[in-house]
Amino acid sequence: MRSWVAALKSGRHSIVERQLVMFASFCVALVLLVIAGVPLMHSSGVWISAGLLIAATAAAAFLPWRSLPQGLHLIVWFVDIIAVGFLRDGTGGPTSQVGALIILPVLSLSMERGRLPVILGSLTTVVIYAAPVLLNEMVPVTVGNMIRAIFTPLVLLITGLTVNEITSRTRARANAENALRVAKEQLLQQSEEYSAKLQAQADELRKSTELLNSVLDAATEQAIIGTDLDGSIQVFNTGAERMVGLSAQDLIGTHFAPPLREVRDESIPNLPPAWRGHDFASLIAALDGDRADVRSCVIELPDGSELSVQLAATTRRGVDNVCSGYMFVVTDMSELHVAAKMKDQFVSLISHELRTPLSSILGYIELISDDEEHPLSAEQTRYLGTVERNANRLLRLVGELLFTAQVEAGGFSLDKQPIGLAAIVEAAVESAQPVANSAGVDLVADLPAQPITMWGDAVRLGQACDNLVANAVKFTKPGGTVSISLHEDPTNPELPIRIDVSDTGIGIPASEIEKLSAPFFRATTATRNAVPGVGLGLTITKAIASAHGGSLRVTSIEGSGTTFSLLLPAGVPAAAE
Amino acid sequence: MTVTVSERILIADDDPDIRELLSVAVSKAGHEVAYAAVDGSDALAAARRESIRMAILDVSMPNMTGLEVCAALRADPRTAGVTVVLVSAGVQDSAVQAGLDVGADRYLTKPFSPRALARVISELLDRPAENGNLS
Numbered sequence: 184m185r186s187w188v189a190a191l192k193s194g195r196h197s198i199v200e201r202q203l204v205m206f207a208s209f210c211v212a213l214v215l216l217v218i219a220g221v222p223l224m225h226s227s228g229v230w231i232s233a234g235l236l237i238a239a240t241a242a243a244a245f246l247p248w249r250s251l252p253q254g255l256h257l258i259v260w261f262v263d264i265i266a267v268g269f270l271r272d273g274t275g276g277p278t279s280q281v282g283a284l285i286i287l288p289v290l291s292l293s294m295e296r297g298r299l300p301v302i303l304g305s306l307t308t309v310v311i312y313a314a315p316v317l318l319n320e321m322v323p324v325t326v327g328n329m330i331r332a333i334f335t336p337l338v339l340l341i342t343g344l345t346v347n348e349i350t351s352r353t354r355a356r357a358n359a360e361n362a363l364r365v366a367k368e369q370l371l372q373q374s375e376e377y378s379a380k381l382q383a384q385a386d387e388l389r390k391s392t393e394l395l396n397s398v399l400d401a402a403t404e405q406a407i408i409g410t411d412l413d414g415s416i417q418v419f420n421t422g423a424e425r426m427v428g429l430s431a432q433d434l435i436g437t438h439f440a441p442p443l444r445e446v447r448d449e450s451i452p453n454l455p456p457a458w459r460g461h462d463f464a465s466l467i468a469a470l471d472g473d474r475a476d477v478r479s480c481v482i483e484l485p486d487g488s489e490l491s492v493q494l495a496a497t498t499r500r501g502v503d504n505v506c507s508g509y510m511f512v513v514t515d516m517s518e519l520h521v522a523a524k525m526k527d528q529f530v531s532l533i534s535h536e537l538r539t540p541l542s543s544i545l546g547y548i549e550l551i552s553d554d555e556e557h558p559l560s561a562e563q564t565r566y567l568g569t570v571e572r573n574a575n576r577l578l579r580l581v582g583e584l585l586f587t588a589q590v591e592a593g594g595f596s597l598d599k600q601p602i603g604l605a606a607i608v609e610a611a612v613e614s615a616q617p618v619a620n621s622a623g624v625d626l627v628a629d630l631p632a633q634p635i636t637m638w639g640d641a642v643r644l645g646q647a648c649d650n651l652v653a654n655a656v657k658f659t660k661p662g663g664t665v666s667i668s669l670h671e672d673p674t675n676p677e678l679p680i681r682i683d684v685s686d687t688g689i690g691i692p693a694s695e696i697e698k699l700s701a702p703f704f705r706a707t708t709a710t711r712n713a714v715p716g717v718g719l720g721l722t723i724t725k726a727i728a729s730a731h732g733g734s735l736r737v738t739s740i741e742g743s744g745t746t747f748s749l750l751l752p753a754g755v756p757a758a759a760e
Numbered sequence: 761m762t763v764t765v766s767e768r769i770l771i772a773d774d775d776p777d778i779r780e781l782l783s784v785a786v787s788k789a790g791h792e793v794a795y796a797a798v799d800g801s802d803a804l805a806a807a808r809r810e811s812i813r814m815a816i817l818d819v820s821m822p823n824m825t826g827l828e829v830c831a832a833l834r835a836d837p838r839t840a841g842v843t844v845v846l847v848s849a850g851v852q853d854s855a856v857q858a859g860l861d862v863g864a865d866r867y868l869t870k871p872f873s874p875r876a877l878a879r880v881i882s883e884l885l886d887r888p889a890e891n892g893n894l895s
Contacts, residue, residue, distance in 0.1 A: 539849050
């Protein structure tokens with residue numbers, strides 16, 4: 184059973200609980216009266232009091248007080264006071280031994296909110312104490328009885344007011360405690376929610392970090408090293424540990440300054456120059472915005488060995504897009520170098536094995552042709568010419584294959600010097616003239632009056648021009664024309680030198696123009712018209728143009744003709760003049 | 761007026777057909793084949809043994825390459841003045857440069873015309889021996 188205080192704290196005044204105390208006390212009083220054999224002044228008063236008390240107790244127990252108007256339950260305590268009044272009157276009035284029961288309903292009223300209930304209760308007490316004196320003939324009207332009729336309610340009023348005050352304060356304290364408890368519970372709930380959110384964020388962060396680390400560590404073939412702006416290492420992945428042979432634990436927080444040297448491996452001559460500095464500042468000096476700075480270099484490992492690597496440096500940006508550090512991705516290029524060397528060896532081997540027998544064939548053909556002591560018949564000369572032509576064709580094919588292999592291996596270089604392009608174009612025309620004559624194709628050259636010079640490799644550019652002119656003749660039917668022009672194009676300041684080779688040949692389908700420079704690609708018009716070739720000439724020509732910093736353009740109309748334009752840069756470096 | 765004097769020339773190639781072509785070219789130029797070596801070490805021994813004015817060496821030979829033979833000839837005071845022509849199937853610029861770097865006077869690529877080789881021989885031998893590298 185909950186205590187009164189608990190009931191007060193909970194804010195719910197249990198009417199039935201207080202009434203049951205009253206009822207029990209009333210019953211005890213009756214039992215004591217019976218046991219003690221106290222004579223009744225008149226029994227009707229006792230019976231009325233008992234009836235009132237039972238009615239009040241039943242009402243307290245069964246009426247739905249929460250749904251009834253507030254304050255209506257006070258009637259229970261007033262009925263109790265009246266019941267005690269009847270009991271007192273029936274058991275001797277001022278001399279009754281059970282009159283003290285009056286204190287219980289007065290205390291109940293005292294515990295109600297406000298002072299009015301206790302004042303009204305005390306006034307009611309005055310009435311029921313004075314009434315027997317004034318109305319009951321059996322009760323003598325004495326000064327003592329009158330004083331008792333006034334003094335007892337006065338004491339009850341003071342007691343009730345005191346209890347009311349204490350109850351009010353207790354209630355206020357209980358309310359404050361309750362408010363505090365609610366606030367505490369709310370804070371606790373908020374704290375738990377924040378804690379849950381924090382935990383979720385921590386989980387998310389952990390997952391994100393694990394994902395990032397797993398991605399970085401999965402790149403076992405690349406060393407990935409992240410630094411702050413000052414070069415202090417913040418990330419050192421598994422690939423880096425494997426490459427360098429040191430653990431991330433030892434290097435995180437240390438300054439990143441790998442010992443680097445420029446590339447010295449001549450098997451890959453087209454690799455760009457490497458960093459020349461060894462300090463961190465030189466690593467990031469060439470960084471330009473978000474573009475990666477990719478270099479090839481040799482790094483010296485802690486064990487003293489050297490490793491050929493490609494080192495890509497990039498800027499690392501934070502969420503606010505401000506540079507927060509740098510990222511270095513180091514790729515081991517040793518195997519690539521080995522593969523390049525093997526390819527180089529293969530090219531050398533094939534070169535030797537194919538060109539040596541061709542040397543014999545062509546050399547002995549020449550000896551037979553030059554043998555003045557045993558001159559050949561016209562038929563033999565014609566047959567030998569066929570052999571020589573095909574041997575030369577085979578030699579050209581071997582040359583193109585080897586050159587293509589060199590281009591793919593990045594192993595072809597240029598012997599640049601100041602050259603006059605008119606002579607190169609003239610030589611190409613002269614070289615193609617015999618074939619053009621026999622094919623019934625007109626060759627027309629348009630050369631400028633003023634010399635056009637550039638910084639280039641005369642042999643390679645001659646090869647490119649030869650390819651373009653020979654191709655044009657090959658794809659033009661008898662009666663057609665091949666025009667070669669050399670001029671400067673002022674509308675293209677970057678590549679002002681232009682060599683156009685135009686034909687009135689079979690043309691190239693528009694859908695195939697993009698594929699023309701792919702090795703071994705042949706246009707459908709070429710295969711349909713059985714034009715001989717293997718599809719390497721344009722690959723080589725484009726590679727030569729690119730190596731000179733130029734480009735190769737194609738415009739073609741199927742059935743009408745094609746124009747190849749070799750666009751080249753002008754000028755000669757000051758140091759070479 | 762140039763008077764051609766028959767000089768003794770060493771030729772070296774592991775391919776017998778090419779050796780014969782080289783011999784014809786030497787003969788066409790009006791000179792004499794002192795020895796036809798079948799590999800690099802054979803060529804070096806012959807160069808030290810025979811009194812020769814010129815050595816025409818294939819680059820890719822067993823035992824010693826033409827480049828190694830050329831370097832050895834240049835390193836030996838007795839043979840340092842021999843004119844050396846390297847003949848190779850290697851057409852890469854790096855191969856040509858490697859030949860010239862070891863002191864060869866001329867680098868020819870296969871296939872070569874016997875007629876053209878004869879002209880080269882004449883051109884190199886008709887000049888004073890100490891003219892140095894013409895390439």
